[in-house]
Amino acid sequence: MCVHGECVDQYQDYACQCRPGYEGKYCQYNITATNCSVNNGGCEHDCTESEDGRSRICSCVTGYRLENNNRKCVPKGSSACGQLLISRSEYAAPQDGPMPWVLGGE
Structure with a gap:
């Protein structure tokens, strides 16, 4: 299963190192x-x-998970058209400067 790595057994799952x-x-x-x-x-x-x-390690904002390529993020669930799956309640204070991420909008 792991093309260029070793399979690590996990409880009812596996991961590739x-x-x-x-x-x-x-x-x-x-x-x-x-x-x-870059x-x-x-x-x-x-x-x-x-x-x-x-x-480097890629990660996704709340409400999203990494796809198998470990770069692209996909929603964990469904959302209404035009709405993002991110909880704004995580940010109690206004953010100064640019936000720390950019969400893709295909």
């Missing part, structure tokens, strides 16, 4: 971006760099 240079749910993708400052590291929502700067 990728070899260096690969990513994705099945370690099937070459890592193409490791720096979040095109947000290829992440659709949030990008976090490792301390050594040699890798």
Whole structure:
């Protein structure tokens, strides 16, 4: 199942631990971006760099989950047309400057 990695057994599930240079749910993708400052590291929502700067991890805002490519975010549930699945109650104070992420709108 894990193309370029090792399968890690989890309770009623599994995960792939990728070899260096690969990513994705099945370690099937070459890592193409490791720096979040370049095109947000290829992440659709949030990008976090490792301390050594040699890798990055994509994550999604509340209400979304990562697709198998570990870059694109998809809604966990359905929403009304034109509405985003994000709780504004998480932000009690107004945000100064640009928001920390950009949501895709295809």
